[in-house]
Amino acid sequence: xxxxxxSIRLIAGAWALLLILxxxxxxxxxxxxxxxxxxxxxxxxxxxxxDRIQGRVSIPDQRSSxxxxxxxxxxxxxxxxxxxxVGGIAILGMLAVLVIFYLRRGMVRLEAGRSGRTIVRFTTxxxxxHWMTATCFIVLAISGLNITFGRPLLLPLIGHxxxxxxxxxxxxxxxYLSFPFTIGVVLIFLMWIAGNIPNKVDVDWVKRGGGIVGRxxxxxxxxxxxxxxxxxIVVIGGGLVAATGYELMFPFYLSGIEGMQFAQMxxxxxxxxxxxxxxxxIYIGTIGMExxxxxxxxxxxxxxxxxxxxxxxxxxxxxxxxxxxRPRPAVTAAE
Amino acid sequence: xxxMKFLCDADRCIECNACVTACKNEHEVPWGINRRRVVTIxxxxxxxxxxxxxxxxxTDAPCAAVCPVNCIYTTADGVVLxxxxxxxxxxxxxxxxxxxxxxxxxxxxxxxxGKMDKCTFCAGGPxxxxxxxxxxxxxxxxxxxxxxxxxxxxxxxxxxxxxxxEIIAQIYKERVMKRGYGSGAWGWKTxxxxxxxx
Ligand code: HEM
Ligand code: SF4
Ligand code: SF4
Numbered sequence: 001x002x003x004x005x006x007s008i009r010l011i012a013g014a015w016a017l018l019l020i021l022x023x024x025x026x027x028x029x030x031x032x033x034x035x036x037x038x039x040x041x042x043x044x045x046x047x048x049x050x051d052r053i054q055g056r057v058s059i060p061d062q063r064s065s066x067x068x069x070x071x072x073x074x075x076x077x078x079x080x081x082x083x084x085x086v087g088g089i090a091i092l093g094m095l096a097v098l099v100i101f102y103l104r105r106g107m108v109r110l111e112a113g114r115s116g117r118t119i120v121r122f123t124t125x126x127x128x129x130h131w132m133t134a135t136c137f138i139v140l141a142i143s144g145l146n147i148t149f150g151r152p153l154l155l156p157l158i159g160h161x162x163x164x165x166x167x168x169x170x171x172x173x174x175x176y177l178s179f180p181f182t183i184g185v186v187l188i189f190l191m192w193i194a195g196n197i198p199n200k201v202d203v204d205w206v207k208r209g210g211g212i213v214g215r216x217x218x219x220x221x222x223x224x225x226x227x228x229x230x231x232x233i234v235v236i237g238g239g240l241v242a243a244t245g246y247e248l249m250f251p252f253y254l255s256g257i258e259g260m261q262f263a264q265m266x267x268x269x270x271x272x273x274x275x276x277x278x279x280x281x282i283y284i285g286t287i288g289m290e291x292x293x294x295x296x297x298x299x300x301x302x303x304x305x306x307x308x309x310x311x312x313x314x315x316x317x318x319x320x321x322x323x324x325x326r327p328r329p330a331v332t333a334a335e
Numbered sequence: 336x337x338x339m340k341f342l343c344d345a346d347r348c349i350e351c352n353a354c355v356t357a358c359k360n361e362h363e364v365p366w367g368i369n370r371r372r373v374v375t376i377x378x379x380x381x382x383x384x385x386x387x388x389x390x391x392x393x394t395d396a397p398c399a400a401v402c403p404v405n406c407i408y409t410t411a412d413g414v415v416l417x418x419x420x421x422x423x424x425x426x427x428x429x430x431x432x433x434x435x436x437x438x439x440x441x442x443x444x445x446x447x448x449g450k451m452d453k454c455t456f457c458a459g460g461p462x463x464x465x466x467x468x469x470x471x472x473x474x475x476x477x478x479x480x481x482x483x484x485x486x487x488x489x490x491x492x493x494x495x496x497x498x499x500x501e502i503i504a505q506i507y508k509e510r511v512m513k514r515g516y517g518s519g520a521w522g523w524k525t526x527x528x529x530x531x532x533x
Contacts, residue, residue, distance in 0.1 A: 039382035040518050055376035058352060059369050064435060067374040067388055070525050072431040076397045079427070147403045147425065155405060164404045164421040171423050251426060251448070261430050
């Protein structure tokens with residue numbers, strides 16, 4: 001009997017246990033069905049936190065570890081819209097200003113006419129450096145403009161094949177001439193730094209509108225304030241354009257992709273503004289002012305030109321010439 | 336007409352890199368270039384995910400917009416292709432691309448870039464479909480043979496899907512419904528300006 005009762009208890013117990021187990025089973029199952037994405041990385045969240053998503057790759061090319069970098073979109077906007085407006089306005093605006101200026105003012109003449117006597121302004125070496133840099137600049141500017149504006153302006157005219165062929169050559173020219181251009185900028189910096197430190201004379205020169213805007217001839221040393229401005233634009237602008245240009249030419253040597261996007265933005269903006277400034281420089285050096293071109297052409301200028309535009313420089317040069325010449329007459333006079 | 340897209344289900348990718356290898360082999364991709372790659376995010380941490388990524392064949396493709404010689408075009412299937420004959424190797428498409436897809440074989444000295452190379456959705460290039468020139472420049476043209484990209488076709492977990500955007504989005508949605516979770520279609524917002532609700 002006792003054994004029967006015990007077995008009943010056992011069966012009842014087993015039943016009860018089974019019941020409890022089955023009753024609780026769904027809740028256990030629920031707990032075990034965890035959501036594997038609850039803790040997983042999420043694209044939207046990552047993009048909100050960082051400007052790009054980066055991970056690990058097992059292929060050798062570690063640069064490919066950047067998964068998504070949406071910044072390319074803003075760069076695209078800059079490249080296809082903003083840059084073209086800024087460059088177009090700067091260059092066409094400058095051209096318009098120069099044409100209007102020329103029509104109203106014409107060539108700035110030598111007031112006293114030519115004296116017939118000349119004075120050396122730039123040595124052969126100085127002129128060589130100037131023209132080497134200038135030639136490179138023009139080729140770099142044309143090939144650069146082709147990258148910026150060629151697709152909308154030139155491609156429809158000459159067709160895909162011809163445009164690609166020309167652009168390929170233009171790119172080679174742009175890449176290779178960057179080296180002599182950079183050397184030229186460095187030499188210009190070293191060669192003319194002495195005459196280009198701003199000083200008090202420049203303040204007065206600017207107040208009086210210089211030799212081309214104003215009607216009188218404020219005194220100036222070897223370089224007036226306008227030329228000093230050109231000098232510093234060439235040195236700083238050229239330096240920026242060269243540094244950023246090389247960053248684009250040597251991808252990944254200096255920076256990752258965001259650095260190259262930034263370099264392109266600086267390069268293109270500075271280059272286009274640089275071209276606008278150089279248009280003004282070319283204007284003054286040629287049709288804008290009588291007697292100016294010879295300085296870089298033959299290297300000598302008329303003494304009257306020097307007196308009108310660089311009076312203090314002429315005095316310096318005369319004083320130096322006298323100092324060199326004086327000992328001899330002094331000796332002869334004593335005899 | 337179909338609108339071809341890629342979709343990577345990061346909850347399924349096991350980072351086996353088979354897609355990377357298959358792609359390299361199928362197209363005889365030049366040395367140093369991987370048209371497809373697998374990136375693991377938060378590697379070794381709980382919740383890490385791997386994503387197989389190549390050119391996404393974007394809507395209104397940024398690369399095409401910035402190319403100075405306009406050599407990148409979108410086909411009727413929504414595949415973004417380019418002409419290596421016209422490319423001048425300037426690197427601009429690479430700056431604009433959100434997925435780092437364009438790459439360059441290094442030619443000559445100082446890192447100068449050769450012709451751009453990227454995933455073609457196994458659709459070759461502008462040359463005649465299946466021609467020898469096409470194969471040499473861009474690799475196989477599977478699409479012209481009625482086949483889908485090899486990377487997705489041979490993906491063992493079917494993490495990587497390729498095909499008509501609506502169909503692969505539907506497959507993904509069903510998966511997410513059934514299993515109850517999904518970390519979303521990586522890159523879709525950036526490439527196609529749309530996401531798949533999960
Ligand atoms: C000094 C060294 C320079 C270097 C290393 C350099 C390099 C580059 C490179 C690599 C590019 C990208 C496109 C390509 O590969 O052709 C570029 C674009 C460009 N460069 Fe230069 N460059 C230099 C000087 C200049 C100068 C002096 C100018 C202007 C007068 C200039 C104007 C431009 C312009 C306008 C672009 C196109 C920008 C765009 O539309 O995106 N560059 N340069
Ligand atoms: S993923 Fe990059 S290369 Fe491909 S279409 Fe988009 S922008 Fe162009
Ligand atoms: S590298 Fe080639 S395809 Fe890319 S933007 Fe430059 S020219 Fe166009």
